[in-house]
Amino acid sequence: MHETRHITILSASETGNSRGVAEDLLASVQPIFSNVRLVDSIDYEFEDFAREDILIMVTSTQGEGEPPFEAEDLYDFIMGKDAPKLSDMSYAVLGLGDSAYGESYNLMARQFDARYEQLGARRMMKHGECDFDYELAAAQWIQELMPVLQKELALTQGAPQSSAQSSAQSSAQEHSQDAAAEVGTPDGGSVIGSALPDSNSSVSSDSSGAQESQGSEGSKASGQDSGVSAKHHKGSRSGGFQEFQAILEERRLLTSSSSEKQVYGIRLRLPSADMQFMPGDMLTVQYPNSDRTVARLLKNAFGDKASQIDARIVDILQSSKDITRNTPALIERYTHYAPDSPFAGLQTDNQVLKDYAQTHPPYALFQDFPARIAPDELPALFSSSNRRLYSISNAASVSSGYVDLTVTKVQFGFRDEQLAGECTDYLTSAPIGTPITASILANTRFRLPEDDSSDIIMVGLGSAIAPYRAFLQERALRSDAGGRNWLIVGNRNPEQDYLYQDELERYLEQGILDSLDVAWSRFGDVREHVQNVVLHQAGKIFEWLDSGAYLYICGHDHAAIESIEQSLKRAVMLSGRMSSEEAESYIADLQRSSHIRQ
Numbered sequence: 001m002h003e004t005r006h007i008t009i010l011s012a013s014e015t016g017n018s019r020g021v022a023e024d025l026l027a028s029v030q031p032i033f034s035n036v037r038l039v040d041s042i043d044y045e046f047e048d049f050a051r052e053d054i055l056i057m058v059t060s061t062q063g064e065g066e067p068p069f070e071a072e073d074l075y076d077f078i079m080g081k082d083a084p085k086l087s088d089m090s091y092a093v094l095g096l097g098d099s100a101y102g103e104s105y106n107l108m109a110r111q112f113d114a115r116y117e118q119l120g121a122r123r124m125m126k127h128g129e130c131d132f133d134y135e136l137a138a139a140q141w142i143q144e145l146m147p148v149l150q151k152e153l154a155l156t157q158g159a160p161q162s163s164a165q166s167s168a169q170s171s172a173q174e175h176s177q178d179a180a181a182e183v184g185t186p187d188g189g190s191v192i193g194s195a196l197p198d199s200n201s202s203v204s205s206d207s208s209g210a211q212e213s214q215g216s217e218g219s220k221a222s223g224q225d226s227g228v229s230a231k232h233h234k235g236s237r238s239g240g241f242q243e244f245q246a247i248l249e250e251r252r253l254l255t256s257s258s259s260e261k262q263v264y265g266i267r268l269r270l271p272s273a274d275m276q277f278m279p280g281d282m283l284t285v286q287y288p289n290s291d292r293t294v295a296r297l298l299k300n301a302f303g304d305k306a307s308q309i310d311a312r313i314v315d316i317l318q319s320s321k322d323i324t325r326n327t328p329a330l331i332e333r334y335t336h337y338a339p340d341s342p343f344a345g346l347q348t349d350n351q352v353l354k355d356y357a358q359t360h361p362p363y364a365l366f367q368d369f370p371a372r373i374a375p376d377e378l379p380a381l382f383s384s385s386n387r388r389l390y391s392i393s394n395a396a397s398v399s400s401g402y403v404d405l406t407v408t409k410v411q412f413g414f415r416d417e418q419l420a421g422e423c424t425d426y427l428t429s430a431p432i433g434t435p436i437t438a439s440i441l442a443n444t445r446f447r448l449p450e451d452d453s454s455d456i457i458m459v460g461l462g463s464a465i466a467p468y469r470a471f472l473q474e475r476a477l478r479s480d481a482g483g484r485n486w487l488i489v490g491n492r493n494p495e496q497d498y499l500y501q502d503e504l505e506r507y508l509e510q511g512i513l514d515s516l517d518v519a520w521s522r523f524g525d526v527r528e529h530v531q532n533v534v535l536h537q538a539g540k541i542f543e544w545l546d547s548g549a550y551l552y553i554c555g556h557d558h559a560a561i562e563s564i565e566q567s568l569k570r571a572v573m574l575s576g577r578m579s580s581e582e583a584e585s586y587i588a589d590l591q592r593s594s595h596i597r598q
Contacts, residue, residue, distance in 0.1 A: 005053050005153060007036040010044060012059035012071035012108070014439075016242070018096050021138045022058040028142050033153060041071035043445075050084040054152065055091040055121075056145070057112055058138075062385060063320045065104030069284060070441075072384045075108070076329035078115055079383075080348045087120035090152055093127040094141050096134050105129070124148050243286070243439045244271050246403065248432055254406070259496035262409040263463050264428050265393070268436055273401035277392055279470035280446040283403055286387045286437040287423040289318045296417075297323050300366040301378060309375050322384040324422050326362045328353040333381055334365050341369035361414060388423040389441065391466040391554070395473040403438075406466035406499065446597050448474060449550050452481030457544055459488045459564060461530060461555030465499055468554070472503075476512045485512060486544070488537070490519040490530035515540075531560070531567040538571035545590065546576070553598045561598075 007029060011022035019040065026038045049055075060068050067075040077083060093116070095109020106129040113127040125148045128141035246268035254263045268283075294317050298306035317323055328348035335344040346353055362382070365371070373381070394404035409428045410421025430436075448471060449456065456475075458468040468487060475485050487504070491497040498518070507513040517537065519528040534541060545551060551568075555561050572583040590596045 005033075005035065007033060007054040007056065007149075008048070008052055009036065009038045010041060010055060010057040011038065012041040012057065012068045012074070014060055014062065014068040014070070017134065018058045018060045018068070021094065021096070021134070021142075024139070025056065025058065025142050025145075028146060029149070032146075032150060041068070041074045044074060046074070046077050049078070049086060049089075052086070052089045052091075054124075054149070055089055055116070057091065057093045058096070059093065059108045059112060060096045061104065061106055061108040063104075064316050064379060065107035066320070066383065066385055067108050069385055069387055071108075075112075075383060076327065076348075078112070078119075080329050080332055081346075082348050083115075083119055085120050086116060089116070089121040090124050091116050091121050092124045092145055092148075094130070094138065095128065096130045096138070098131065124152055243437055244275075245435045246270055246438045248427075248430055248434045248436055249402065251428065251432065254499050256496040259493070261462075261492070261497065262411075262428070263497070263499060264407045264409065266405045266407050266427055268403045268405070268438065270401050270403060275396075275401075275440070277396050277403070277440045278442070279392075279395050279448055279474045280467050281392050281443050282389050282441045283392050283405065284387045284389055284439045284441055285405075285423055285427065286385070287426040289321070289323055289386060289422055290425070291318075293324060293422060294318050297363045297366075300363040301371070301373065302375065313375050313379060316379045317382075320385060321379060321382040322386045323363075323382050324361055324419075325384065326357040326360055326365075327384075328357050329383070330362060330381065331357060331365065333383075334369075334371065337371035337373040337377070337381075338365070338369045341365075343369075361419065364414070386422070391464070391470075392440075393466040393469045395470045395477075397477055398473045403440075404469075406463045406469070408463045446552065446554075449483075451483075452478040453483045455484040455486070455544055455547065455549035457486045457488065457541065457549055457551045459530060459534070459551065459553045461490050461557055461560055462497075463499065464554040464556060465489050466554075468552070469500055469503070471552075472507055472512060476507065476510075479512055484514040484544075484549075486515040486517075487513055488517045488519070488530060488533050490521060490528075490533075492520065492522040494518070494520055494523060529560070529563075531563040534564060534567040534571055539575045541568070541571050542575035545572075545595070549595070551590070551596045553596070 009022050009026055009029070011019045013019040013022070022038055026036065029036050059071065062068055066072075091113075093109050093113040095106035097106035097109070109127050109129060113123070117123055125145060128137070128144075130137040130141070248266070249269040250265075250267035252265045254265050255261055294314060295306070297317065298309055298314070302309065328350070331343050331353050332346075332348050335341055338344070343353060343356070360368075390405045390407065392403055393406045394402065405427070407424055407427050410424045412419055427436075446467065452475075456471070458471060460468055465487075468489070472485065472487075475483065485507075491499065494501075504513065504516060508516050517533045519530050519533050521527050521529055541551075553561060553564060555564075569580070569583050569587060572578060572586055573580060576583065576586065578586060587596065
């Protein structure tokens, strides 16, 4: 066992097939080397890149050459200017794709592979590309990797380099030069262009069948059937999810007509009553960008020539791209086409980029800093898919066959236009009976305690009460275990915004809720926020936590969440009679033991 080194297997999956291959890889590595971990892209800490020793990545490619949903942020980071130098890292990449997608076939595997090399990492072997029927090809790639991995580990212990190892390294070095040439790098740094299929990749499967990426995982872009059979589907494994068609069954307004916010309870009928999900799990919803939204983008990008844009490009923008959410990474990519903009050369953590991204939709870039971009280059500007995540608001044990969502309709003005959030507008205005493309995402970090007798404290802001509704439904079924439930939630006005009031008050009367504290921020003479309640209840919160309770924090406002965290720290200091450092250590211990979950 070479415990001085460490291996990370990084899974970038959507239906779970890449995750399944990563698990198979883990099972192959563990008998020869114990210091190995498997991490889903959505859980990966970006600062760990600089500390990696050996990284083995298994990734799918979505639609027209996009990263899996869980890996979108990771993709933006590693392809951007903030990515660290990886000169101490060795790596290998395996891709799952569908050759029917032509130039975008396994594009993510090729881009990640080339980018790691650009950042100074050493490729241990050629990247692998699996086609539609991936399982045998993936197993072959793992088999080829194992001796390379063993020799890689032995080299650090002073073992002599064999001729086979020398040949393998020479081949990998030649391949690194080929890969760098194949993958578009407009500034020599960020890999944002397309790449041609690599005929030298180590594994390629030609047979048809069921696989993960651009067939089963990437079907969202093309609308084709995933073709995932019961034999191959691994969506039940952690880290993956399978798309399906749900039916918009019911929609009701939870706020009053006079409220400044419109919050809806939305029910979707699942294709099968047997579909399982747990309280705390999430639903991804794929939405089409409206004709008006696409036309606005094209008009700002190409002016009078917008009507001449190829229908295929319009379809990609409408059916598979998030063209309404601005990010510093998107702005960075945009500067390749507008090099004279004031953002050129800025790092993505620059506050100027962050401020602009938070206050300007993507089409504003074309208004403010005209770009030289060809129509067929426009889709690549938007790396994220047109999907949004929502906490599931019901427990499957109470209402099987359905998923409930709590959705706030997003509306805002920008310059001379009134804009709406594309997904919330879709969910709140689509006709009842509309098929909705969705998928269930297991959220193991936000689950109820396994011990039903454990106490829980639920802290939420506005519509972030959603997962707690599911928690309470489940805890009501398990109430005989004796676990106490405490809900602390905030909203604006009890006469307008008391979400699920009847249910909460019924739970309180029945003793399912032991405590209910609601902070109203725009009502009465004393306006209160959740963080104020946390301080007011400092003694009780510390008593529960010190007795083993689990604390959950959920909300969309990062500033408010930070304020709640500061109030929690203050509560621990006051009631636990601790210094600031001691309180931080106490809270860190609770987080490590999963007694604080966010």
